[in-house]
Amino acid sequence: xxxxxxxxxxxxxxxxxxxxxxxxxxxxxxxxxxxxxxxxxxxxxxxxxxxxxxxxxxxxxxxxxxxxxxxxxxxxxxxxxxxxxxxxxxxxxxxxxxxxxxxxxxxxxxxxxxxxxxxxxxxxxxxxxxxxxxxxxxxxxxxxxxxxxxxxxxxxxxxxxxxxxxxxxxxxxxxxxxxxxxxxxxxxxxxxxxxxxxxxxxxxxxxxxxxxxxxxxxxxxxxxxxxxxxxxxxxxxxxxxxxxxxxxxxxxxxxxxxxxxxxxxxxxxxxx
Ligand code: JBQ
Numbered sequence: 001x002x003x004x005x006x007x008x009x010x011x012x013x014x015x016x017x018x019x020x021x022x023x024x025x026x027x028x029x030x031x032x033x034x035x036x037x038x039x040x041x042x043x044x045x046x047x048x049x050x051x052x053x054x055x056x057x058x059x060x061x062x063x064x065x066x067x068x069x070x071x072x073x074x075x076x077x078x079x080x081x082x083x084x085x086x087x088x089x090x091x092x093x094x095x096x097x098x099x100x101x102x103x104x105x106x107x108x109x110x111x112x113x114x115x116x117x118x119x120x121x122x123x124x125x126x127x128x129x130x131x132x133x134x135x136x137x138x139x140x141x142x143x144x145x146x147x148x149x150x151x152x153x154x155x156x157x158x159x160x161x162x163x164x165x166x167x168x169x170x171x172x173x174x175x176x177x178x179x180x181x182x183x184x185x186x187x188x189x190x191x192x193x194x195x196x197x198x199x200x201x202x203x204x205x206x207x208x209x210x211x212x213x214x215x216x217x218x219x220x221x222x223x224x225x226x227x228x229x230x231x232x233x234x235x236x237x238x239x240x241x242x243x244x245x246x247x248x249x250x251x252x253x254x255x256x257x258x259x260x261x262x263x264x265x266x267x268x269x270x271x272x
Contacts, residue, residue: 003110003111005032007113016034029164057117061118066120082131082132084108085131086112088138094136095156113149138152187217187223233263235262
């Protein structure tokens with residue numbers, strides 16, 4: 001996969017040389033090209049932003065440098081191909097595992113992270129006449145710019161590429177992969193020593209009863225998902241559970257609600 005990133009802070013993307021993504025690059029599985037947006041400015045101050053039309057706070061990224069940058073990226077790639085342009089923005093669609101999988105299936109991605117209040121809308125609209133454009137957000141919190149969102153997205157995408165993850169870290173049971181019962185958080189994990197600072201590893205894990213261990217882990221996962229992600233509980237399909245698991249769910253106060261068509265907590269109603 002080829003990845004181009006146009007940014008005013010190429011050094012912010014240095015982590016792409018490290019760890020999993022860095023190794024994928026070194027192996028030639030990922031071909032990353034970083035570009036400084038300011039190379040496409042034409043004034044002596046290398047200006048990339050200006051005040052917003054209509055007034056208001058902050059600055060907006062000017063269209064001309066972005067237009068020239070995207071022209072140049074397009075021209076530098078494989079003849080006759082276009083990249084999918086990914087624009088990290090808080091107003092984009094949620095960046096999910098499903099979107100990561102979709103993007104991982106493409107051979108060429110170009111990222112356009114913005115600083116300031118965003119990029120002049122015409123850049124996105126004009127780009128969309130030439131290539132697929134995906135505007136996506138990594139979450140509901142405020143960042144200073146899209147560069148960190150690019151790091152998040154590239155890591156999530158790169159680990160899905162064939163041959164990038166070793167067998168030991170295979171992604172077959174990722175919590176958020178789409179499909180049956182993927183909407184379950186992982187429960188707690190333990191390693192040696194069996195006692196540490198007076199705290200013991202749950203006895204069941206030392207018992208050697210693989211069936212009971214699997215059941216316990218499943219129950220822990222249910223409890224954790226209910227506590228931290230009731231929105232995921234609401235996505236659980238009715239028929240995904242064994243009789244034993246349904247008992248465990250009812251101990252947690254979770255029961256199938258026929259009128260709502262989903263699991264509901266009898267103890268503390270799930271917020272709408
Ligand atoms: C985000 F993608 C971006 C880009 C700039 C700021 C952001 N803030 C929050 N979530 O995904 C984001």
